[in-house]
Amino acid sequence: GKSLAGKKALVTGGARGIGAAIAQSLARAGASIMIADILDDAGKASAAAIAKEGVATGFVQLDVSDDAQWERAVAATVSTLGGYDILINNAGIEITSLVSEVRAEDARRMCDVNIVGTVLGMKHAFRAMRPGGAAGKGGAVVNIASVAATIAFPSIAVYSGTKSAVDRMTRVGAMEAGKLGYGVRVNCIYPGLIPTDMGLQLANDIVKVGLAPDVNAAVGSVVEQTPLGRLAEVSDIGDAAVFLCSNEARFITGIGLPVDGGMGM
Ligand code: NAD
Structure with missing residues (x-):
């Protein structure tokens, strides 16, 4: 059978890019999907596209930085899908700048x-998923960090710092959820560079700040630093997320999984 059959998943930043792809991979594995995004139209379109996988889907508008909106998004997930077992904390932003220009x-x-x-995503997932919560059956959280949490790449100092924070918060969240008996596993993924809207913007910005002569050279140098010799693809991340949420990963918590073709080793 499908590894996530019957599971109910909330995917932040699911309107496009990596989030939309993870949602699709989870749906193919049998999970029903709540797309949450700050973008309304694109979020609804993504949910409609994922419904073609034959699972229940919904959309809720959410700015992940707002505590009250999280409360609403989790309530909408539980009422629309009938439970809450999986959180993909994927929404993120990157604003390129040299340190001297931040x-x-x-x-x-x-x-x-x-x-x-x-x-905040972890907070509301723990409260809903732990025994006595609105869903109450435990679950899995996957936070999306970045290879930038593990290497020094020029022009993304603050972004890299935030992703290192995601990495550490994953460990502390996993520790608390385990020790306090929530029945929730917490892991993170470090994706390599992917030509999504964010990744393409970064490639352009690398040129703008003078670190590469053109976009091809910017991308080429990343590929050159990658043992498997290509950029990452969104489905690479989707497949890894399915694994971390599945019963195959039942004894895995508090890890950071690089999905970067070896770039970060
Ligand atoms: P993207 O910009 O293409 O998509 C991000 C999505 O998040 C968009 O739909 C956007 O509307 C949404 N979003 C942004 N701010 C939000 C907010 N405050 N509340 C809710 N939704 C919000 O980016 P992507 O490349 O798909 O990146 C997804 C995640 O993967 C991010 O956390 C990013 O840092 C991480 N990542 C990306 C790459 C890459 O190369 N693209 C590499 C490593 C990690």
Whole structure:
């Protein structure tokens, strides 16, 4: 049978890119899907596309940095899908800048979305999934960090810091959830560079700040640093997320899984 049959999953940032692909992979594995995104139209379109996998889907608008909106999103997931077993904490932003040019407001927004957004997701997942919660059957959380949490790549200092924070928060979340008997496993993935909207923007920005002559050279140098010799694809991340949420990963918690073709080793 399908490894996630009957599971109910909330995917943040599921309107496009890696989030939409993870949602599709989870759906193919049998999970029903709640797409949550700050983007309304694109979020609804993504949910409709995933419904073609033959599972129940829904959409809820959510800015992950807002605690009250999380409360609403989890309630909508439980009522629409009839439970809550899986959280994919994927929403994130990247604003490229050399350290010498960093703007405080950009740094703060990255912290708000990538760090505060991720911990609030864990907070509301734990409260709903643990015994006595609105769903109450335990579950799995997958946080999306980045290879940037493990290597020093110029022009993304603040972003890298926020992703290192996601990595550490994953370990502490896993520790608490285990020791306090929530029945929730918490892991994170470090994706390599993927040409999504975010990845393509970064490739362009690398040129703008003067670190590469053109986009092809920027992408080429990443591929060159990758033993498996290509960029990551969104389905690489989707398949890894399915594994971490499945019973095959039942004794795995508190890990950071690189899905980067070896770039971060
Ligand atoms: P993307 O920009 O293509 O998509 C991000 C999605 O998140 C969008 O739908 C956007 O609307 C949504 N989002 C942004 N801010 C939000 C908020 N405050 N609340 C709710 N939703 C919000 O980016 P992507 O490449 O698909 O990245 C997804 C995740 O993967 C991010 O956490 C990113 O940091 C991480 N990542 C990306 C790469 C890459 O190369 N693309 C590599 C490593 C990690």
